[in-house]
Amino acid sequence: MSQSRSPESPAAVARAAPAVPPASASREPPSALDLAALRAELDALDDALHDLLMRRFALVGRLAESRAKGDGPALRPGREAQILRRLLARHAGPMPAAALVRLWREILAASTALQGPFSVAVFAPSAGSGHARLAREHFGAATPIRPLPTPAQALAAVAAGEASVAVLPAPEEEDTPEAAWWTKLDSPRTQVVARLPFYRPRFVAGDPEALVVSVLPADPTGRDRTLIRLEAEAGQSRARLAAALAAAGFAPLSLMLQREGAATLALAEVEGYLAGDAGALARLAALPFARAQLLGAYAVPETGE
Structure with missing residues (x-):
């Protein structure tokens, strides 16, 4: 049986994830070795994102356990709107804002x-x-x-x-x-x-x-x-x-x-x-x-x- 590892702190995840080079750093097509390195970097970023998502849902689980039991759904549309507004306000780079919202809606x-x-x-x-x-x-x-x-x-x-x-x-x-x-x-x-x-x-x-x-x-x-x-x-x-x-x-x-x-x-x-x-x-x-x-x-x- 494999052992589950505890999620790292956000700072540790940030240190472990390689920095993404600016798009303008190189205009040359990547070589086979460069492509392998970029894919490895993407894999590391995916792992870091996954770690953070697991931590987020662990916190949601704790919130669900501590939440006063009620007859209605757990939906909080105002809180969700505030989260999306904050993310849209800080968003930058080539990722479309619509894709950001779609990801967070899920x-x-x-x-x-x-x-x-x-x-x-x-x-x-x-x-x-x-x-x-x-x-x-x-x-x-x-x-x-x-x-x-x-x-x-x-x-x-x-x-x-x-x-x-x-x-x-x-x-x-x-x-x-x-x-x-x-x-x-x-x-x-x-x-x-x-x-x-x-x-x-x-x-x-x-x-x-x-x-x-x-x-x-x-x-x-x-x-x-x-x-x-x-x-x-x-x-x-x-x-x-x-x-x-x-x-x-x-x-x-x-x-x-x-x-x-x-x-x-x-x-x-x-x-x-x-x-x-x-x-x-x-x-x-x-x-x-x-x-x-x-x-x-x-x-x-x-x-x-």
Whole structure:
């Protein structure tokens, strides 16, 4: 039986890993001997990376053991957003930022799964759905993902404990009442906690976007947006809704309406994380509408532009 060796300290790993020569150090094609040396250097770096990954997951295992047992998933989307922002801010060199994010998304997804069962319900009415692709890219190749034909079924799977999160289309102004799932979101029992994709190299109009709904609240990250659902009388104008929000300090970045019988439902997106702000919640409660309710929050996504 082979003995397992204890992981070395980060400093020891750094000393053991050979320095990578700058790309401009030599313009000559490598000889056979040079190629063998470069491959050996890559192997040493792979071993060093592997050692650090094993240490990271050992720490995640300790975190899982010490974590207070709860009914919800171990997902912490705000913490994940902070990690990715920090790495993107320090990133340099020829490795594409998108590849960096993709690599860490797999690490973060595996870390979440290590702390308890985790699965995703996604609105995917057809094969090759863009929202199913977003879910797979964000939550990792090994995460169980269950496609469902309606947003209501995806929400029901989360409410029943059959899935940890639901991935649903980002609301649009022209959504039908059936597609406007936010009008039926059972907040605060279920809340929006993330927006996908978190990172994309450039903004392309028409690319799919999604919101993630979970039974756990979102984490503040320092750069967030909050979703507010308003219920007002039938025929309420968009201008009056927007003016009332702005007067209360919630100037909406977007405002979508749905007319339902004797009521007007509005979805407002505002800057900041309001859930822990007592003053903001008091101003929200004082709005001149039948009801104003937080539907969750998410970390503002990043782009390469």
